[in-house]
Amino acid sequence: MTRMLGSVTGVDEAEIALSGGVDIIDLKDPKAGALGAVSTEAIRKTLWLIAGRAPVSAVCGDLPMEPETIRAKAEEIATTGVDYVKIGFFPSTNVFACAEALEPLAARTKLIAVLFADLAPDFELLPLFGRHRFHGAMVDTANKANGRLLDHLPPERIPGFVDRAKSLGLMVGLSGSLEAPDIPRLLPFAPDFLGFRGALCGNFGRAGSISAEAVSQIRDLVPEQPRAGGSSSVDYRLLAARGYSPGADPTLGTDRIFVRDFVLPVHIGAYSFEHGHAQKVRFDVTADVLQVTDHPEDMRHVFSYDIIMDGIRTIVARGHIQLSEALAEQVATHILENPRVVRVTVRVEKLELGPGGVGVEIERKRQSTRRSVASGSAGRKDRSAVSQPRQQRPDVIRPTIVKLGGSTAHAAEMESWIAALAASRLPIVIVPGGGLFADQVRKTQARMDFSDTAAHSMAILAMEQFGHIILDQDERLAPARSLEEMVRTLDEGRIPVWLPSSLALPAPDIPASWDITSDSLAAWLAGKLGTDALLLIKQSSAFSDSDTIDSLTARGIVDAGFAAMLPGGIDFHLAGPKDAAGAGALLASGKLPGVGIAASARPAKKAG
Numbered sequence: 001m002t003r004m005l006g007s008v009t010g011v012d013e014a015e016i017a018l019s020g021g022v023d024i025i026d027l028k029d030p031k032a033g034a035l036g037a038v039s040t041e042a043i044r045k046t047l048w049l050i051a052g053r054a055p056v057s058a059v060c061g062d063l064p065m066e067p068e069t070i071r072a073k074a075e076e077i078a079t080t081g082v083d084y085v086k087i088g089f090f091p092s093t094n095v096f097a098c099a100e101a102l103e104p105l106a107a108r109t110k111l112i113a114v115l116f117a118d119l120a121p122d123f124e125l126l127p128l129f130g131r132h133r134f135h136g137a138m139v140d141t142a143n144k145a146n147g148r149l150l151d152h153l154p155p156e157r158i159p160g161f162v163d164r165a166k167s168l169g170l171m172v173g174l175s176g177s178l179e180a181p182d183i184p185r186l187l188p189f190a191p192d193f194l195g196f197r198g199a200l201c202g203n204f205g206r207a208g209s210i211s212a213e214a215v216s217q218i219r220d221l222v223p224e225q226p227r228a229g230g231s232s233s234v235d236y237r238l239l240a241a242r243g244y245s246p247g248a249d250p251t252l253g254t255d256r257i258f259v260r261d262f263v264l265p266v267h268i269g270a271y272s273f274e275h276g277h278a279q280k281v282r283f284d285v286t287a288d289v290l291q292v293t294d295h296p297e298d299m300r301h302v303f304s305y306d307i308i309m310d311g312i313r314t315i316v317a318r319g320h321i322q323l324s325e326a327l328a329e330q331v332a333t334h335i336l337e338n339p340r341v342v343r344v345t346v347r348v349e350k351l352e353l354g355p356g357g358v359g360v361e362i363e364r365k366r367q368s369t370r371r372s373v374a375s376g377s378a379g380r381k382d383r384s385a386v387s388q389p390r391q392q393r394p395d396v397i398r399p400t401i402v403k404l405g406g407s408t409a410h411a412a413e414m415e416s417w418i419a420a421l422a423a424s425r426l427p428i429v430i431v432p433g434g435g436l437f438a439d440q441v442r443k444t445q446a447r448m449d450f451s452d453t454a455a456h457s458m459a460i461l462a463m464e465q466f467g468h469i470i471l472d473q474d475e476r477l478a479p480a481r482s483l484e485e486m487v488r489t490l491d492e493g494r495i496p497v498w499l500p501s502s503l504a505l506p507a508p509d510i511p512a513s514w515d516i517t518s519d520s521l522a523a524w525l526a527g528k529l530g531t532d533a534l535l536l537i538k539q540s541s542a543f544s545d546s547d548t549i550d551s552l553t554a555r556g557i558v559d560a561g562f563a564a565m566l567p568g569g570i571d572f573h574l575a576g577p578k579d580a581a582g583a584g585a586l587l588a589s590g591k592l593p594g595v596g597i598a599a600s601a602r603p604a605k606k607a608g
Helices: 011-019 042-050 065-077 095-101 122-133 155-167 180-189 212-221 234-239 306-319 324-336 413-420 435-450 452-471 483-490 519-530 550-552 577-589
Strands: 001-007 024-028 056-059 084-088 110-116 138-142 171-176 192-196 254-266 279-290 340-348 358-365 398-405 428-432 475-479 495-498 535-539 570-574
Touching: 001 011, 001 212, 011 042, 011 212, 024 042, 042 056, 042 065, 065 084, 065 095, 065 122, 084 138, 095 122, 095 171, 095 577, 110 122, 110 171, 122 155, 138 155, 155 180, 155 306, 155 483, 180 192, 180 212, 180 306, 212 428, 234 550, 254 306, 254 398, 279 306, 279 324, 279 358, 306 324, 324 358, 340 428, 398 413, 413 577, 428 452, 428 519, 435 452, 452 475, 452 519, 475 483, 483 495, 519 535, 570 577
Parallel strands: 001 024, 001 192, 024 056, 056 084, 084 110, 110 138, 138 171, 171 192, 398 428, 398 535, 428 495, 475 495, 535 570
Antiparallel strands: 254 279, 279 340, 340 358
């Protein structure tokens, strides 16, 4: 879910922002630079006003890249009790030293590294921030008079930043003189937050005061953050609210939005002479879009043609495409993901293969044109588009997390389990255990006496080794290193196998301890994905339906950290060797094998 961050100067503006529904209150002085800092007194007063009603962040200022200077200022801001401390990383040879100097603070405070789109940002720094325990990373602009974020960071480059940061477990933000028309263009990339200042000040510029009317307009364009206790879902968190709108009037018709003569260099073609270089391709697109009002006044009421052009740029940037037909289908699918689009015509024309243009024109429409557009908050994706080439799935994908114990590696049941999981009708994500590979880490640690931190990293890599064995067993399985890859793989009708190092190693909420094994990591992943069910497959039958998590922990059936990692309200099942034979039939019918386990002393119920 993409949240709205609003930058304010103090208590007066914070009250307006909070009343307007801003998700994260950010304290900065816009007159003092891109990341101008306010006083710690102003921060404390604002925190007192907000009183926990929203997370609060504060910037450290436009500081020189001197490790001690940055560390001291970040420590000062952190003492106020803000939820996030934002630190600018300007181009410098001291970047590595500054990140290292902040690691002790990052262990106890959520630090957000800020890169600048107009200063040639180096996204290869993202692993550095993950390694030094930063909580997040964002892109802003340093010179506000020199253009907006998208003037310096084109849409086709944004997925590279967002996906890489999320794969490292970092919170991701986009900011930089954002305006209302930028919002529908950025939401499809699913950042964790979008940051605003000038757009909240109406026509007065970022140095003016924010206004309730301007806050309301931006708030209406960014899908609402669910309140505490609300359910989470993969499509909101990972795919964002593509084409959010405030609701359609059933009595209104459609508008026709078009893009004409849009020419890009594209790597396309099936012939060998078409490989290795780009050729000019012209796109003509027409989309029939449901109206939301017959008196459109601002971006809340329209479908932006920028979404069409951004989508084409992003698709083209992925690499070589064999066929014009495939390119047209991808463009049509992208546009039909917007719930207001009911029909789209896409014309793809190669301009360099003869005296005239050659290509293809397709028309695709939604199977049902019922006006099921979101009202008030983000709508679910309508996946009934005719151009969708894959199996139809529910709008909200809630995969079951299945941990396949590494101890099954030498067991006769392993092949049965993998075949059953690969054929499951339930959407599942497989988490590999460490098994004999993790056992070797334990033995080597006892012999060489290295730290638990090193052993933790090695044990996670041991899970990946077993993961590759699992992947080698069935072509329906696919590797997934990030949450986005998991969702994409499920969307393609395949089963993701989690290779955990990219997500788990930099995660600050995963202790480096033998109390945390693949059991706990499976529970942690279930929380990250907002799933409903977790199944642990063990090479042991030493449990029953009368067990609880406490009793399983006491006997070492699950690890010591499992209970703390397990999300509340999740349906937890445990299966052993005797369940392997019938697992295929159960999973094919949409049920889980094994027994359900109660969280406390209540007796568990039989599964299935």
